[in-house]
Amino acid sequence: GQNIDQPTEMTATEGAIVQINCTYQTSGFNGLFWYQQHAGEAPTFLSYNVLDGLEEKGRFSSFLSRSKGYSYLLLKELQMKDSASYLCAVRDDAYSGAGSYQLTFGKGTKLSVIP
Amino acid sequence: GAVVSQHPSWVICKSGTSVKIECRSLDFQATTMFWYRQFPKQSLMLMATSNEGSKATYEQGVEKDKFLINHASLTLSTLTVTSAHPEDSSFYICSARVLGELNNEQFFGPGTRLTVL
Numbered sequence: 001g002q003n004i005d006q007p008t009e010m011t012a013t014e015g016a017i018v019q020i021n022c023t024y025q026t027s028g029f030n031g032l033f034w035y036q037q038h039a040g041e042a043p044t045f046l047s048y049n050v051l052d053g054l055e056e057k058g059r060f061s062s063f064l065s066r067s068k069g070y071s072y073l074l075l076k077e078l079q080m081k082d083s084a085s086y087l088c089a090v091r092d093d094a095y096s097g098a099g100s101y102q103l104t105f106g107k108g109t110k111l112s113v114i115p
Numbered sequence: 116g117a118v119v120s121q122h123p124s125w126v127i128c129k130s131g132t133s134v135k136i137e138c139r140s141l142d143f144q145a146t147t148m149f150w151y152r153q154f155p156k157q158s159l160m161l162m163a164t165s166n167e168g169s170k171a172t173y174e175q176g177v178e179k180d181k182f183l184i185n186h187a188s189l190t191l192s193t194l195t196v197t198s199a200h201p202e203d204s205s206f207y208i209c210s211a212r213v214l215g216e217l218n219n220e221q222f223f224g225p226g227t228r229l230t231v232l
Contacts, residue, residue, distance in 0.1 A: 033220070035223075040206075040226075040228075041225065041226065042208050042223040042224055042225050042226040043159070043208075043223050044223070045220060045221075045222070045223075048220060087158065087159070089159075102149070102161055102164060103149075103161070103221060104161070105158045105159040105160075105161075106158060107157065107158040108158050
C-alpha cells in the first residue's frame with residue numbers, strides 16, 4: 001500500500017521562504033514528484049527526485065532522502081501567486097505495461113501567502 | 116512543454132445520462148494516459164491507467180462498466196461516465212506520459228468539471 005503525508009495548510013509571508021514536508025511509506029519507490037495546483041485547475045509539474053539530494057530550479061528546490069522516506073519542497077522569495085496547493089506524489093515501481101508507472105498523490109498542502 | 120487538452124472543460128447533465136470526456140495529447144505521442152478524479156478539498160485519486168490499443172487497468176473500487184475508457188490512438192483517450200448520478204459529480208483530470216521520456220513525467224490536462232443534477 002501507499003501512504004503519503006503532508007501538512008494540510010501553511011501560511012507564509014510574501015518574500016519569505018517556506019518548506020513543505022512530505023513523508024511517504026510505499027510498497028515500492030521509483031521517484032517523487034511535486035506539483036502545484038491552483039483552485040479549480042489541474043496540477044502543473046514542479047520537480048522530480050529519484051536520487052537523494054537537492055534539486056534546484058529557480059525559486060523552487062526539492063530534496064529527497066530515500067532512506068528516511070522524506071522529501072521537502074522549498075519555495076524562496078514567496079510571491080502572492082504562489083498561493084496554491086502543493087501535491088507530493090510518489091511513483092511506485094509496479095510496472096503497469098508499456099513502460100508506465102502510477103503516481104499516488106498526497107492530500108496536498110494548501111499554502112497561503114500573505115502580504 | 117507537452118500539452119494535454121480535455122474536452123469539455125465543464126458539463127452539466129441529468130441523472131441517468133452518459134457523458135464522454137476526451138483527453139488529447141496535442142504535440143506528442145502518449146502510450147499511456149491516466150484518469151484521475153478529484154472531489155472538493157480532496158487529493159487526486161487515480162481511477163485507471165489507459166494503454167493505447169489495450170484494455171484499461173482500473174484501480175480498486177472503480178467500476179469498469181460505469182467508467183468506460185477507450186484509448187484508440189497515441190493521442191486520444193476517452194472516459195465515458197455511464198448512467199451518471201449526482202455522486203459522480205467531480206473534477207476529472209487526465210494525464211499523459213511522453214513516449215520515450217526518461218523520467219516518466221506525466222503532463223496533466225486542464226480537467227473537466229462534471230455536475231450531475
